[in-house]
Amino acid sequence: MPLHYYLIFSALLFAVGLAGALTRRNAILVLVGIELMLNAANLNFIAFWRYSPDPNAIQGILFVIFSIAIAAAEAAVGLALIISIYRHYKTTNLEKMDSLKG
Amino acid sequence: MYLDIKYLWLIPALPLLAAGLIAVTRQPHRRFAAALAIGAMAISFILACFAFAGTLGRSSAATSFHETWNFNWFQIGENWFRLGWVLDPLAAVMLVMVTFVSLLIFIYSVGYMAHDENFTRFFCFLSLFAAAMLGVVIANNLLLLFMCWELVGLASYLLIGFWYQKPSAAAAAKKAFITTRIGDVVFFLGILWLYSQAGTLLFYDGGSGCLEQNALNELATRATIAGLAVSTGIGLLIFCGAIGKSGQVPLHVWLPDAMEGPTPVSALIHAATMVAAGVFLVARVYPLMSANGGEVSNWSPGIHVSALTVVAWVGAITAVFAACIAVAQTDIKRILAYSTVSQLGFMMLGLGVGGIAVGMFHLITHAFFKALLFLGAGSVIHGCHEEQDIRRMGGLKKYMPVTFATYAIGMMALSGVPLFFSGFWSKDGILEKAHEWSGSHWPATSSVLGVLFTPFHLGVFAALLTAFYMTRQVCYVFLGNYRANGHASAHAGEAHAGSNEPHESPRVMTWPLIILAAFAILLGFLGTPVWPWFQSYLNGIAPDFEFGRLFEGPVLFTLALSTFIVTAGVMLAWWLYGQKPIQSDEPDPLERIRPEIFGLLRRKFFIDEVYEVTVIRFNAWWARVCDGLDFWFWNGLVHAIGYLVVGLAWIDQVFDQFVINLGFDEGCKGAARGGKLLSRLQNGRVQDYLRVIGVALAVLVLVLIWGCRAS
Numbered sequence: 007m008p009l010h011y012y013l014i015f016s017a018l019l020f021a022v023g024l025a026g027a028l029t030r031r032n033a034i035l036v037l038v039g040i041e042l043m044l045n046a047a048n049l050n051f052i053a054f055w056r057y058s059p060d061p062n063a064i065q066g067i068l069f070v071i072f073s074i075a076i077a078a079a080e081a082a083v084g085l086a087l088i089i090s091i092y093r094h095y096k097t098t099n100l101e102k103m104d105s106l107k108g
Numbered sequence: 109m110y111l112d113i114k115y116l117w118l119i120p121a122l123p124l125l126a127a128g129l130i131a132v133t134r135q136p137h138r139r140f141a142a143a144l145a146i147g148a149m150a151i152s153f154i155l156a157c158f159a160f161a162g163t164l165g166r167s168s169a170a171t172s173f174h175e176t177w178n179f180n181w182f183q184i185g186e187n188w189f190r191l192g193w194v195l196d197p198l199a200a201v202m203l204v205m206v207t208f209v210s211l212l213i214f215i216y217s218v219g220y221m222a223h224d225e226n227f228t229r230f231f232c233f234l235s236l237f238a239a240a241m242l243g244v245v246i247a248n249n250l251l252l253l254f255m256c257w258e259l260v261g262l263a264s265y266l267l268i269g270f271w272y273q274k275p276s277a278a279a280a281a282k283k284a285f286i287t288t289r290i291g292d293v294v295f296f297l298g299i300l301w302l303y304s305q306a307g308t309l310l311f312y313d314g315g316s317g318c319l320e321q322n323a324l325n326e327l328a329t330r331a332t333i334a335g336l337a338v339s340t341g342i343g344l345l346i347f348c349g350a351i352g353k354s355g356q357v358p359l360h361v362w363l364p365d366a367m368e369g370p371t372p373v374s375a376l377i378h379a380a381t382m383v384a385a386g387v388f389l390v391a392r393v394y395p396l397m398s399a400n401g402g403e404v405s406n407w408s409p410g411i412h413v414s415a416l417t418v419v420a421w422v423g424a425i426t427a428v429f430a431a432c433i434a435v436a437q438t439d440i441k442r443i444l445a446y447s448t449v450s451q452l453g454f455m456m457l458g459l460g461v462g463g464i465a466v467g468m469f470h471l472i473t474h475a476f477f478k479a480l481l482f483l484g485a486g487s488v489i490h491g492c493h494e495e496q497d498i499r500r501m502g503g504l505k506k507y508m509p510v511t512f513a514t515y516a517i518g519m520m521a522l523s524g525v526p527l528f529f530s531g532f533w534s535k536d537g538i539l540e541k542a543h544e545w546s547g548s549h550w551p552a553t554s555s556v557l558g559v560l561f562t563p564f565h566l567g568v569f570a571a572l573l574t575a576f577y578m579t580r581q582v583c584y585v586f587l588g589n590y591r592a593n594g595h596a597s598a599h600a601g602e603a604h605a606g607s608n609e610p611h612e613s614p615r616v617m618t619w620p621l622i623i624l625a626a627f628a629i630l631l632g633f634l635g636t637p638v639w640p641w642f643q644s645y646l647n648g649i650a651p652d653f654e655f656g657r658l659f660e661g662p663v664l665f666t667l668a669l670s671t672f673i674v675t676a677g678v679m680l681a682w683w684l685y686g687q688k689p690i691q692s693d694e695p696d697p698l699e700r701i702r703p704e705i706f707g708l709l710r711r712k713f714f715i716d717e718v719y720e721v722t723v724i725r726f727n728a729w730w731a732r733v734c735d736g737l738d739f740w741f742w743n744g745l746v747h748a749i750g751y752l753v754v755g756l757a758w759i760d761q762v763f764d765q766f767v768i769n770l771g772f773d774e775g776c777k778g779a780a781r782g783g784k785l786l787s788r789l790q791n792g793r794v795q796d797y798l799r800v801i802g803v804a805l806a807v808l809v810l811v812l813i814w815g816c817r818a819s
Contacts, residue, residue: 024802027798028802103793104793
């Protein structure tokens with residue numbers, strides 16, 4: 007299977023994630039969309055590693071592992087923020103949360 | 109034991125320190141102030157004696173002995189400006205004399221000023237004065253000397269105006285200050301000229317000082333206008349400073365007026381120290397004065413013109429001039445003041461014709477006997493209840509025996525009574541040298557005037573007058589009857605007569621008189637022709653004792669002549685004033701004989717009046733012109749500039765209000781509007797931001813793709 011199949015797939019995945027993040031009103035679903043975009047990027051890492059001149063090297067897989075770990079941490083922080091916001095506003099609707107406007 | 113040259117500065121520093129401490133002492137602490145001043149002066153005197161002793165053994169070298177200590181003061185370009193002090197026989201003699209006389213005068217002042225409420229201030233000024241004077245004496249740099257010189261002037265101003273509540277004292281202080289300042293300006297010009305020519309103001313600097321041979325040779329050969337050597341020009345300018353300070357004609361006017369100060373001040377300033385500063389200055393720069401590059405070609409032939417010629421003439425004229433005035437004065441201190449001026453003229457004459465030793469010898473002897481006379485006069489004034497007019501004294505011999513005896517010694521020393529009094533020997537030395545000099549430097553011209561008017565003849569005439577006026581004064585003050593309360597006491601009865609009678613002064617005042625009287629006699633024997641120790645000491649040769657010198661032609665001639673002159677003067681005065689007791693209201697015998705001459709002399713040749721209508725009127729006129737100029741021109745100019753500035757400020761203000769302010773306001777409004785517009789972008793919705801990021805990403809991708817295509 008050639009490389010661009012993976013790349014197109016990951017681009018589709020990214021587009022789905024972006025669409026989810028942009029259209030959903032619920033903060034948790036937006037977070038889910040962002041996770042999808044991150045995974046699309048991870049997929050790219052793996053694909054480029056696999057099709058690189060030296061597929062036996064371990065860097066690619068390590069990158070992905072790091073990235074996933076950071077994504078997990080980021081998701082935890084994001085969820086904590088959302089919980090905190092929910093306690094304050096009693097809602098998870100992002101349209102309502104505009105107190106930082108100029 | 110002698111004083112190391114390094115520590116010579118202590119001699120002036122101690123009185124200065126005392127002056128500073130007394131200045132911060134509170135008024136009631138009289139004993140502390142007096143003790144401090146006298147103690148500092150006594151230590152200075154001891155140190156001065158050590159310094160003097162140090163010069164004794166070594167002055168017999170072939171070259172004149174001097175020790176110097178120089179140090180850097182500040183830098184001008186590459187060169188350091190250096191100050192220093194010098195110890196040579198000249199300075200050593202002056203140090204001992206000034207410290208000793210000052211010490212006695214300090215002690216005397218304790219008695220004289222006992223009732224003055226500003227006792228501490230008086231001692232502060234006295235100490236300051238002594239310190240400055242000692243500074244003048246040891247300075248090895250003409251600028252340092254000048255600074256101390258000005259300090260002396262300041263201190264004398266403060267002391268003359270000590271009783272500043274009296275308008276006459278305040279005026280006299282100002283007169284003294286301004287008159288001496290005229291001389292000092294010229295003196296300072298001389299200093300600047302010397303610095304520009306010689307490049308140094310140090311007197312002695314191991315061969316490169318301005319009084320040493322190298323510099324002198326160079327200065328003497330350079331010519332200025334009218335063929336005058338540079339050294340002569342500088343010497344004359346410096347001499348102008350001496351004229352002011354030493355009260356020579358025509359700047360003598362301040363000295364008699366300066367008698368407004370307390371009597372110890374008169375003694376200190378006008379007898380021993382300040383006026384001697386001028387003579388000392390001439391002696392100090394004597395090598396410069398006497399340096400002569402050769403015969404002056406375009407002057408009349410045969411007359412050797414150097415600065416010393418001028419010194420001699422000014423001195424001789426002053427001697428006669430002031431002696432004439434002294435004949436007709438009635439204030440006891442003014443007579444002494446004019447006599448001081450006259451004697452200073454003698455000193456200048458001595459310096460001019462005979463060198464340092466002759467002039468300095470008279471300076472030293474004069475310092476002692478004139479201090480004696482002034483302190484005696486102070487004692488008389490004190491005893492007569494602040495009376496200064498000799499016509500209202502008389503018969504004091506009976507009431508004040510000690511004062512009379514010492515005063516008589518002083519009078520005889522000043523008149524030059526032969527053989528036993530110092531004034532005789534010192535004045536005789538001057539006359540002898542003047543005779544010699546008049547023969548060689550002033551060859552008789554064809555007219556009678558040329559023969560008669562030589563410095564020698566002027567000097568002899570002044571000596572005659574000196575004997576005359578001193579005898580007159582003694583007759584007035586001490587002989588005859590007491591005239592102050594002649595009519596009053598006769599009516600008042602016995603009860604008040606006792607309290608009005610003059611009384612002898614306290615011991616603290618008479619002891620200095622006795623000591624000074626002893627010196628007035630003894631000092632003469634240090635400089636007789638038989639044993640010229642003093643002259644040899646100053647010239648740096650070993651003294652020898654030779655009795656035969658007394659009978660050499662010129663010496664014997666002057667001895668005989670001055671003996672005759674003194675006798676004539678005393679006899680004449682005695683014949684006029686001493687024969688019968690003077691009555692209180694009768695006119696002066698001289699006035700009866702020649703009233704017009706007497707009037708002229710009493711009014712001091714109208715010099716003050718002449719200055720009044722010339723210099724002072726010109727000065728006042730000039731001041732008015734300057735005032736008018738100030739008021740109309742400069743004031744107008746200042747106002748015009750002021751209005752100009754106000755106008756500019758108004759324009760500036762309009763500009764500010766309508767251009768700067770408005771522009772600023774508009775700019776601010778614009779910025780605010782822009783901010784409001786841009787703040788809409790930040791609407792707080794997270795998804796809108798994300799949308800922007802997404803669009804930007806898409807644009808970025810498109811640009812990259814388009815970039816790849818293009819390449």
